[in-house]
Amino acid sequence: MFNDEQLNRYSRQLMVNELDLDGQEALAAARVLIVGCGGLANPAALYLAGAGVGQLVLADDDRVELSNLHRQVAFRGDQVSQPKAEALRDQLQLLNADVDVRSAVARVDDAWLDDAVAEATLVLDCTDNFVTRQAINRACVAHAKPLVSGAAIRMDGQLAVFDLRAADSPCYACVYGDGTDGDLACSEAGILGPVVGVVGTLQALAAMRTLSGASVASVLHLFDGRTLGWRQVAIPRDPQCPVCAARQLPG
Numbered sequence: 001m002f003n004d005e006q007l008n009r010y011s012r013q014l015m016v017n018e019l020d021l022d023g024q025e026a027l028a029a030a031r032v033l034i035v036g037c038g039g040l041a042n043p044a045a046l047y048l049a050g051a052g053v054g055q056l057v058l059a060d061d062d063r064v065e066l067s068n069l070h071r072q073v074a075f076r077g078d079q080v081s082q083p084k085a086e087a088l089r090d091q092l093q094l095l096n097a098d099v100d101v102r103s104a105v106a107r108v109d110d111a112w113l114d115d116a117v118a119e120a121t122l123v124l125d126c127t128d129n130f131v132t133r134q135a136i137n138r139a140c141v142a143h144a145k146p147l148v149s150g151a152a153i154r155m156d157g158q159l160a161v162f163d164l165r166a167a168d169s170p171c172y173a174c175v176y177g178d179g180t181d182g183d184l185a186c187s188e189a190g191i192l193g194p195v196v197g198v199v200g201t202l203q204a205l206a207a208m209r210t211l212s213g214a215s216v217a218s219v220l221h222l223f224d225g226r227t228l229g230w231r232q233v234a235i236p237r238d239p240q241c242p243v244c245a246a247r248q249l250p251g
Helices: 004-009 020-029 041-051 084-095 110-119 130-143 172-176 193-211
Strands: 031-035 055-059 100-104 122-125 147-153 156-162 219-224 229-234
Touching (some): 031 110, 041 055, 041 084, 041 193, 055 110, 084 100, 122 130, 122 193, 130 147, 130 172, 156 193, 193 219
Antiparallel strands (some): 147 156
């Protein structure tokens, strides 16, 4: 049950038929794991905290740098040199004290992810390297947890939802294989802040839709910041996928 202050806080989204009170209760009961606390996670986490997700778990081993601030908009200048997971946690708690925000200043590995993903309702991949992305995907496949994946570089963005609770859902490796080559960091290629912001914001929306019970199609959304245009590519499940072909769903 929500008290009067909470009902007032969430009143505008409670008016939306696609969310309503049942959806708000689902958000409040959810535990969302966000891996990576940079340009994608900043808007995603702000919107999820603002929306009243019950618990957010933030994981990142990096520290805030001056060059981050043009796109990692939750951080403030006086937080430079602080661990990103803790700096983001502090800003989210200022936004909404009702949300239980936990931070892990850690470079995640398979063992850490196995435990954290098992306890999560849904996972956001807000990282910037294939090694970690593949590890997150393996953990989500193993525990049948929905994965919202985002990426952005230069003027281009990508978004996909892999609802691994469904038997016919593809996984990240169905699209990209299970390799780890091809990383290109923002420090090497550049990025415009609003591009990564668009993707991170839509990760939050996709997470809210999934948590509230909506069916989100397995589609790769491709954003072109030069034209402000989108393309959608259907993602079939790969029956030969090295990660998910033999997966067993719980229950």
